[in-house]
Amino acid sequence: MAQITLDNLAHSYLPNPKGEEDYALKQLDHVWGDGEAYALLGASGCGKSTLLNIISGLLVPSRGRILFGDRDVTHQDTVERNIAQVFQFPVVYDTMTVGDNLAFPLRNRGMDAAYVAARVQKIAAMIGMEEVLNRKARGLTADAKQKISLGRGMVREDVNAILFDEPLTVIDPHMKWELRTQLKALHNEFGHTMIYVTHDQTEALTFADKVVVMHDGRVVQLGTPEELFDTPEHTFVGYFIGSPGMNLIEAEVAGNLARCAGHAVRLGGTYKALQGRVQIGVRPEFVQLVSGEEGLPVTIKRVEDVGRHQIVRAEFQGRAINAVQLEGTPIPADANRMIFAPERINVYADDWRVAPLQSVATPQREAV
Amino acid sequence: MDKVQNNKAWFLVLPVLVLVAFSAVIPLMTVVNYSVQDTFGNNVFFWEGLGWFQEVLTSERVHAALGRQLAFSGIILAIQIPLGIAIAICMPKRGFWASVCLVLMALPLLIPWNVVGTIWQILGRTDIGLVGYALDKVGISWNYARNPVHAWVTVVIMDVWHWTSLVALLAYAGLQSIPQAYYQAAKIDQASRWKVFRYIELPKMQGVLLIAILLRFMDSFMIYTEPFVVTGGGPGSATSFLSIDLVKMALGQFDLGPAAAFSIMYFLVILLVSWVFYTVMTNLDKAEGR
CATH class of the missing domain: 3.40.50.300 (P-loop containing nucleotide triphosphate hydrolases)
Structure with a gap:
């Protein structure tokens, strides 16, 4: 050995x-x-x-x-x-x-x-x-x-x-x-x-x-x-690991704020100015469906029940975006927004992850 | 959709029936007809029963021809199968030289049988033949027309030259179909070259080798043209194999009755051997769970 x-x-x-x-x-x-x-x-x-x-x-x-x-x-x-x-x-x-x-x-x-x-x-x-x-x-x-x-x-x-x-x-x-x-x-x-x-x-x-x-x-x-x-x-x-994979959304990142097609998303850390193609990535497990004014406006296409959880397939600006909801979590009937857990958002420049300058401590992974 | 019962559809089978009738059934039945009758000429035939069969079965001449035939088939199988496998193993597996080897190997198979016979007849001559001349020079007076051993050696070498390629190509195809992982695994298991052959190559070639043996057995059992061209069945009847003997009997002596009985039994022997091979092969396939 x-x-x-x-x-x-x-x-x-x-x-x-x-x-x-x-x-x-x-x-x-x-x-x-x-x-x-x-x-x-x-x-x-x-x-x-x-x-x-x-x-x-x-x-x-x-x-x-x-x-x-x-x-x-x-x-x-x-x-x-x-x-x-x-x-x-x-x-x-x-x-x-x-x-x-x-x-x-x-x-x-x-x-x-x-x-x-x-x-x-x-x-x-x-x-x-x-x-x-x-x-x-x-x-x-x-x-x-x-x-x-x-x-x-x-x-x-x-x-x-x-x-x-x-x-x-x-x-x-x-x-x-x-x-x-x-x-x-x-x-x-x-x-x-x-x-x-x-x-x-x-x-x-x-x-x-x-x-x-x-x-x-x-x-x-x-x-x-x-x-x-x-x-x-x-x-x-x-996106290769996870089922479904990570949601990736084109964004502009400045400080601890990302803008996705004009909508602000709060990040878990602050970032320096980034070059190239910038995306934010968040796993469907950390996406929450809400109604109201906060978060990204989405259109829900369908909900798949796969047993222990439900997969919500939605669209944001014409691009697919998924959310995973635990079994039993009600999906609001008028849900039209998605919000992300800020500390779970990763930022990518030209496909590679960018570490934040300072971040909130990475939380323990919750069982999904 | 409902199944339509239309007996006119049977007419569609007619062409093949006609073809088979003319190519196989009628000639075979003619032979059967001859085998149970005798004639003194003038197209007058009379019933002979199984007399010709008895005569052929007890004929020493036929026994001798059968013995020579079995010896010949046995010898060429014993040479061609191992030699073919050895050649297949030595052939390059891919690239330019693999193609060159394949073409060279296929060449003898493309030569018409009587030409093969003529080639070796000339090669063995001491006056103008390369092999005969060379042997003569080293002190062996080569004469396949007089010396039965020389005649046999010539006929056997000729058949080996002509047909080993077929065995080699079949074995080569069998070898090519072995996934590379087997060789890699054997390497990792530290198997010797012999063990790779014994436990991987030979078992994987089993199917094609059975086909090769079957083809070579049947072909050699029916061999006619090449020995006929080289030795004409001689010297004496040293290389008169079954088919040569049969032709001598049927066309040389015009003994249609015994020759017909002879050819029917000849046919049955080949049918029997083919059936045995077929059974063995299908059983092998079953054993492999295919």
Whole structure:
């Protein structure tokens, strides 16, 4: 197990990258802690698989170094790096039994037979496949095959890291939950560094200690699920995470006041004069529907009841704006305004978050 | 919409019935007709019953031809299948050279059978043939027209040259369809090259290899043109495989009755083998849960 250092890493699939846009993975500099669970989250084509392949050793980065602990592994292959990887689609050896599949990585490394048997039993118990250990892997369902893949990824104890490349894509929804919980339990038990690639925010937020949000070849934020929710560093994080995502409204910001199409919105902090495209962002959870003269005038389009809360879909100056109301909170019949909790408003200049010069203390996140 | 029952629709099946009748049913029935009758010429036939079948079944000549045929098919399968797999594994997987290899591999398959026979007939000659001449120079007096072993070696090498490509291309297609993740996973599992072949490539190629074996078996079981051009079935009857023997019997000696009985049994053997392969393959598919 080791701490993973990404030192000035960048990758381009072109032989002679010229500008910034030629890079599939733009320069990044991170230290990922030993024994933590990370999720790489982003839409398809954002560079998360490129980053994963660089960490696993399938790709050599165009620039920069990658270190496991103090060891430079940039040019080492997957085997030398001693990592395990679970792929998007199940990879099982069809002609072997389930047990042989699990034992395969250990036997190839010449482990002692008794140790292999014990380890296989343990992993089988974990993935709930003790009953079928002696069955051929061929003909099992995709779920079961992927569980074998997960098991094979976890069977070695001495790996530096375990990488998961969207491993639950082929799994049934109810099974996803169970497997994710198991993975989390395994992580707590063994403390392997785990890196989990996904485009599903729920998966990322429930699995990981730290979520690495990627957008357009760049890591736009690395933080805990709370940080991603409370202070998205980039508008992409704002609208990608959350359901629905953050409301972004064009505004002019001066001091602690924002003006959105002429309507004043009070902010939680004071800001210096901003250049470029300025937006304010507020999560639907912190939007309140009122009637009266205060707040932004909106037209309510419809209300969706999704069980524990209601999503109010509205429009402000022709742009969609959403609010989340807890179940049981009445929506005033004549509601035509929205007001935002000032300390929950983030300000963005050219898509990047601007920290206020001075702010009121960030309040604790309320359960929604 | 209501289903309209219109028996005139059966006429739509007529063209295919006519085609199949002329291309398969009528010729086959003619053969069946011959197989149960005898003639002394002048188009006068009389009933023979299963006599010809008994004669063919107990004929030592047919037994010998069948033995040679099985030996030939066995030998070429034993060479072509492993060789084809090996070539497929060595071929580049993508890029310019992959295309070059594919074109080169496909070339022998495009050459007409009698031309293949002629090529190897000439190659093996000691006066003007490259191979025969070279062998002669190193002290082996090559003569496929006199020496049965030489004749066999020539015919086998010719078939290997002609058809290994087919096995290689099928195996190549099978290999190409293996997702890259399998190789990556095997690498991470530290599997040796042999284990990658044994546990990933071979199982994944199983389907195409069965097709390759079936095609090569049937084709080699029916081989006629190439050995006919090269050796004419000789020396003696050393390379008279079933079809060559059958043609000798039917057209050379004009023994229509025994030849018809012979070809019907020949047909049944191929049908049986195909059925066995088909059953095995569909069962395999079922086992994979497809």
